[in-house]
Amino acid sequence: GQQVMQIPQYQHVQEGEDFTTYCNSSTTLSNIQWYKQRPGGHPVFLIQLVKSGEVKKQKRLTFQFGEAKKNSSLHITATQTTDVGTYFCAGPSGDSWGKLQFGAGTQVVVTP
Amino acid sequence: NAGVTQTPKFQVLKTGQSMTLQCAQDMNHNSMYWYRQDPGMGLRLIYYSASEGTTDKGEVPNGYNVSRLNKREFSLRLESAAPSQTSVYFCASSDGFNQPQHFGDGTRLSIL
Numbered sequence: 001g002q003q004v005m006q007i008p009q010y011q012h013v014q015e016g017e018d019f020t021t022y023c024n025s026s027t028t029l030s031n032i033q034w035y036k037q038r039p040g041g042h043p044v045f046l047i048q049l050v051k052s053g054e055v056k057k058q059k060r061l062t063f064q065f066g067e068a069k070k071n072s073s074l075h076i077t078a079t080q081t082t083d084v085g086t087y088f089c090a091g092p093s094g095d096s097w098g099k100l101q102f103g104a105g106t107q108v109v110v111t112p
Numbered sequence: 113n114a115g116v117t118q119t120p121k122f123q124v125l126k127t128g129q130s131m132t133l134q135c136a137q138d139m140n141h142n143s144m145y146w147y148r149q150d151p152g153m154g155l156r157l158i159y160y161s162a163s164e165g166t167t168d169k170g171e172v173p174n175g176y177n178v179s180r181l182n183k184r185e186f187s188l189r190l191e192s193a194a195p196s197q198t199s200v201y202f203c204a205s206s207d208g209f210n211q212p213q214h215f216g217d218g219t220r221l222s223i224l
Contacts, residue, residue, distance in 0.1 A: 009152070031210055042202060043155065045212040088154060092210060099170065100213065104154040 004091055006103035013079045014111050021106040023072040023089035030092055032065055032072045033100065038085040046087075081110050114138055118203050118216035125193045125223045133188040133219050135203030143206045144186035145170075145213065146178060148199040155202065161186055193223045 003026045013019050023032065031050045035043040047056055049065035049072060056063045060083075062075040076083055086105040093099040119134045137144065142163045147155040147170075157170030161180040175197060177189045186205075190197060200220050204213040 033212060042215040042217050043204075043213075045214070048210075048212060090155075099157060099160060102155040104152060 004089060004101045004103040006087075006089060006106050008106060009104065011106055011108045012111065013076075013083075013108060015079055015081060017079055018075065018077050019079060019108075020073055020075045021087055021108075023074075023103055025070050025091050027094055028069050030069075032069075033090045034063060034072075034074055035088045035090065035102075036085050037088065037105070041085075043088060076108075079108075079110055081112060084108060084110050116203055116205055116214050116216035118201075118219050120219060121217065122220045123222070125190075125221065127193060127195060127223060129193050129223075130189065130191050131193065132190075133201055133203075133221075134185070135187065135216060136185045137203075137205040137214070138184065139205060139207075139214065140183070141205035141207050141214070142183070143208060143211075144180065145204040145206075146176075146186070146188045147202045147204065148172065148197075149202060149218075150199050158188065158201075195223050197221065198223045 005024045007022050033048045034046040037043045047063050052069050053067045054065040060077045064073045086107045088102050088105045090100040090102045093101045116137045145160040146158040149155050156172050158176050159178040161167045164183045167178050179187045200218050202218045203216045206213045
């Protein structure tokens with residue numbers, strides 16, 4: 001079945017630095033969604049990408065969907081302590097209606 | 113506008129006990145989901161309900177049952193709790209296929 005993999009699993013970042021986290025699917029995706037979960041909190045939807053090669057920005061966050069629609073990336077510029085949390089990507093499972101396959105997430109720790 | 117409400121927030125059970133986790137959404141969403149989250153494993157789908165009156169198994173349904181009581185409410189039942197079911201349980205809802213999911217605050221369940 002489809003697998004969604006995220007790398008790295010952990011990311012330690014100095015405040016002010018940039019970093020990128022990656023999401024790879026074993027199959028072509030119709031769309032990909034990104035969620036953020038703060039420590040002790042619940043996942044919160046960030047963005048959805050639909051088109052091949054699509055790039056969307058939210059302030060310091062840049063999301064990209066690969067040309068082949070099998071991978072995606074999240075780039076954070078000038079990391080702040082408010083960026084702490086786990087970032088998940090998710091894509092349709094492909095085998096049934098409406099189900100999302102979540103990656104295991106990238107846990108981001110920011111050092112002041 | 114409360115969004116997705118889960119009760120209880122915390123629960124400790126003994127092995128073999130049963131309990132029902134409650135979930136209600138006030139966004140008039142058609143679809144609802146139950147996930148469990150374990151460290152390093154992301155979100156795994158237990159059951160989902162594409163629309164009122166239907167329920168389907170997700171990735172890890174064994175040991176659980178669900179009821180879509182009406183459009184607003186979707187409950188998860190553990191008939192005979194086992195230590196392996198210690199986890200954080202999240203309920204989510206969405207407006208339909210490929211739409212962003214909105215999560216509740218979670219239920220932290222420990223089984224001794």
